[in-house]
Amino acid sequence: MVATKNGGPVDIHRVLDNGLLVDPHDQQSIADALLKLVSDKHLWARCRLNGLKNIHLFSWPEHCKTYLSRVASCKPRQPQWQSSDSQADNSGSDSPSDSLRDIQDLSLNLKLSLDGDKNEGSATVDNALDTEDALDEKNRVEKAALTLSKGVLGGTQKAGSSEKEDRSSSTNKFPSFKKRKNIFVIAVDSDATSNYIEIIEKIAEAVKKERDSGSIGFILSTALSISEIYPLLTKGGFSPSDFDGFICSSGSELYYPSSNSEDSPSGLPFVVDLDYRSHTEYRWGGEGLRKTLVRWASSVNDKKGEQGKIVSEDESGSTAHCFAFKVKDLALIPPVKELRKLTRIQALRCHLVYSQNGTKLNVIPVLASRAQALRYLYIRWGMDLSKVVVFVGECGDTDYEGLLGGIHKTVMLKGVATEARKLHANRNYPLEDVISFDMPNFAQVEGFKSNDIRTSLGKLGILKG
Structure with missing residues (x-):
């Protein structure tokens, strides 16, 4: 090659030694290098030999x-949620709400006014009687204001401590996979529920001994909402409790199993990860975005x-952070x-995912994404991604490529979710550009x-014997 003496070609030439470097502003040197x-x-x-030898x-x-x-x-930097609780307590107590501050100012003004009235001695008898009545009235108002002030302050502190206790108690229940030797993430996309359950059963059966000993845990990663997952399981x-975590609604929600259904507002035996939710809801459009999407569906x-209703809102599959729509005909x-x-x-500002072979659209x-949820588990809970095995089908939802490659290990189930290829029909590059099938x-x-799944896990070094 003949390349310039600045930028990336200098580093490439230093390694490959496969050409000549020239001054980009010297036409004669460029011509001489080409002729040489x-x-x-x-x-x-x-x-030529040097280039072929080291181009890899x-x-x-x-x-x-x-x-x-x-x-x-x-x-890794220390996440904000790992800071000491005492700092949070101090910051919360030093910043009362505006309404509480107004009440305290009111009681202070009443008290100053009351003291000022006591110092005045030039009032007549009639005025004194009026003043006495006014003082009684002010005393009642002041007492009510102070009582209300104490009540609001006590209620605020109690609510804050209660919320903190709920967060800390639920955090203590999170998550059991910290003790696992390996984590299996089942991210196989399929619209047939019977097939989906069978895949989970076969993967669990392949590592039954290790699963019973507690060395292997499972995380379910799916486009379904938590209310759809529970009856399916x-x-x-x-x-x-057979799973350590649930990445739901295409990665917009993260749940953990709970022995007490009261931990969840929905009454299901799951508890939501509030830290993950606070991270993903940044600039989330909420109800305004939902109305815009409904208008778009109506226009379609x-x-x-x-053709009838091509796109319709799926209220049963929607959550506060995932607006689901049913798609009649993807074409x-x-x-x-x-x-x-x-x-x-x-x-x-939203992320769109076609799922279930194009019959559903998650916004x-x-x-948020399923891949982002795995990165969060690494940062938040220290889950070692090199010990994570992600199970995927031969194809999947439109966020499928984000689950391939990386530090974690990947097991592809050939022949599974092949109908989802139509979701990637417009892809102008082969899947091999995303992940090399020759990777270790x-x-x-x-x-x-x-048996085949267990054999593949042995090749990856997860299982022995």
Whole structure:
């Protein structure tokens, strides 16, 4: 190659030694270098051999490996939620609400006024009687104001301590996977619930001995809401306690199993991770975004009037941080790439995910995703991603690619979720550009037989024997 003496080519030439470097502003030196490289056969052959010998050092897999190793070597910062509780108590008590401050100011003004009236001795008898009545009235008002002030202050402190106790008590229940040797994340996307349950059963059966000993835990990662997951697990004979965590609604919610259903407002035996929720709801549009999406769905239905309702709101699958819509025909609405472009043009900060083979559309916060939830578990709870195994199908939801590659290990179940390929029909690059199938932390299994799954886990070094 003939390249310039500045920028990236200098570093590439230092490693490969496969060409000549020239001054980009010197036309004559550029011409001389080109002629020299073409006319000198030995120089040409040497540069060619050196380039072929070391070009793999600049491949995408090598770049990713270097990048991830640098990230892994960085020392994690202490998250804000790990700060001392005493600091939170002090900051909370020093900042009463405006209404409380107003009440305290009112009582102070009444007291000053009362003292001023006591010092005045020039009033007549009639005025004295009026003043006495006024003083009694002021005393009653002052007493009521002070009582209200104490009540509000006590109620505020009590509510704050109660909320803190709820958070700390629920945090103590989080999560059991900190004690696990390995974590299996089941992120297989399928619209057939029976097939979905069978896949979970086969994966659990493959590591039954390790699961019973407590060395392996499970996290379920799905586009379903927590209210949809619970009856599905119950129908399949699973208990919420069989899992260490639930990444729900395409990554917009993170739940942990709970022995007490009172911990959840929905009455289900799960408790939500409030720290993850506070992270993902940054600039979340909420009800205003939902109304905009409903209007968009109505406009789509109006344009395709003869086709009936193409897009309709799915209230049963929606949550406060995930607006779900049912899709009748995926071919009649824009692909996810076009929808994301449309939302960006309208300044809507959200993330759109087609799921369940294109029969459902989830709209979630822009900072939320299933991959982001795994990163959060690493930062928040210290979950070692190198000991995490993510199970995926041959294809999946439109956020499927985010689950591939990285520090964690991946097991792809061939032949599973193949119908979801239509969701990625507009992809103009092969899947091999996202993840190399030759990576040592990647394995493929034909189908989802428990014996084959166990064999693949052995190849990844997760299981022995």
